[in-house]
Amino acid sequence: MEEKTISTKLIYSGRILSLREDTVLLPTGREGKREIVSHPGAVAVIAETEKGFVLVRQYRKPVEEALWELPAGKLDPGEEPQKTALRELAEETGYKAGKLVPMGMLYLSPGFSDERMYLFAAEELEEGKAHPDGDEHLQVGFFSREELQRLLLEGKIRDAKTVAGLLLYFAKSL
Amino acid sequence: MEEKTISTKLIYSGRILSLREDTVLLPTGREGKREIVSHPGAVAVIAETEKGFVLVRQYRKPVEEALWELPAGKLDPGEEPQKTALRELAEETGYKAGKLVPMGMLYLSPGFSDERMYLFAAEELEEGKAHPDGDEHLQVGFFSREELQRLLLEGKIRDAKTVAGLLLYFAKSL
Numbered sequence A, B: 001m002e003e004k005t006i007s008t009k010l011i012y013s014g015r016i017l018s019l020r021e022d023t024v025l026l027p028t029g030r031e032g033k034r035e036i037v038s039h040p041g042a043v044a045v046i047a048e049t050e051k052g053f054v055l056v057r058q059y060r061k062p063v064e065e066a067l068w069e070l071p072a073g074k075l076d077p078g079e080e081p082q083k084t085a086l087r088e089l090a091e092e093t094g095y096k097a098g099k100l101v102p103m104g105m106l107y108l109s110p111g112f113s114d115e116r117m118y119l120f121a122a123e124e125l126e127e128g129k130a131h132p133d134g135d136e137h138l139q140v141g142f143f144s145r146e147e148l149q150r151l152l153l154e155g156k157i158r159d160a161k162t163v164a165g166l167l168l169y170f171a172k173s174l
Helices: A081-093 A145-153 A160-172 B081-093 B145-153 B160-172
Strands: A004-013 A018-025 A031-038 A042-049 A052-060 A065-069 A072-074 A096-107 A116-126 A138-143 B004-013 B018-025 B031-038 B042-049 B052-060 B065-069 B072-074 B096-107 B116-126 B138-143
Touching (some): A042 A081, A042 A160, A052 A081, A052 A145, A065 A160, A072 A081, A081 A096, A096 B160, A138 A145, A145 B160, A160 B145, B052 B081, B052 B145, B072 B081, B081 B096, B081 B116, B096 B160, B138 B145, B145 B160
Parallel strands (some): B042 B116
Antiparallel strands (some): B004 B018, B042 B072, B052 B138
16 A cells, blocks of 8 residues: 655744655555655643643634644654643643653644654643743633533534543543 | 744645745744645545445555555635535445434644634445546454544544544544
């Protein structure tokens, strides 16, 4: 099934993304083109605090909408996902986690992007003060499991990592 | 929370994707840059047939791996998602659906991409012959609900639309 790379052309290298066009050899022997976005990878954290599950609401320019999402963030180059998860949870929500339980990895859009999303459940949580970085404008909210299940079923939580992460968490903790 | 566009620069316009850099006015009054991938949008279909849930396995060049996924495909320009869903299900698996039930819409990676994923549950299914297009090399497989739940919990299904779509379907049909 593999598609071998015949040639690759870098089109753009930005602050976060890069874009390339690969010419590949298809299993049939024909050639094909693939447009591929490279992304550093990211983490998302499910944190069930004393006040409920903590989510953040953030304006997302690509979709021109503010979305409720799991606390999340991009990996720094070479960074271990666990470290990113601890940092982003603390920055976005103020919560410090004593322990992170890996909840798997998702490919968000494997048809055109190499982005890997590492999911973690945070435990031994300690409340603190959020300190989002300059470009982030976040609202922090707390939700019970029942509220989240209702919002998920009503289609009011629409971010894929958040839908998948919460439902996986609920399935594992049944 | 909104980020107004000050200027936009088109960097690439490809067969499937386009890429632009937007300069935006942040709520703080500062300027920011956003790297944005435009995607035509896509559909994915949950089809529970007499043989089980039908999934397709496909090599995904961006992640260099063959993944089990829901039957899925991109919208043609201006196309209604329902139409795409019927077409892609038939092309990839051979099944014709008499009815499609909308299961919601997900943003797959709203931090950098505008891709919308429309989910449908297919009903009144009739078996037929698959006819994937030239660039697609698909393996079709059938899975029981119990097998899927095990594969999801073991992290062996890793495509986000498939994880989210199946778990939403299971939650709705509890």
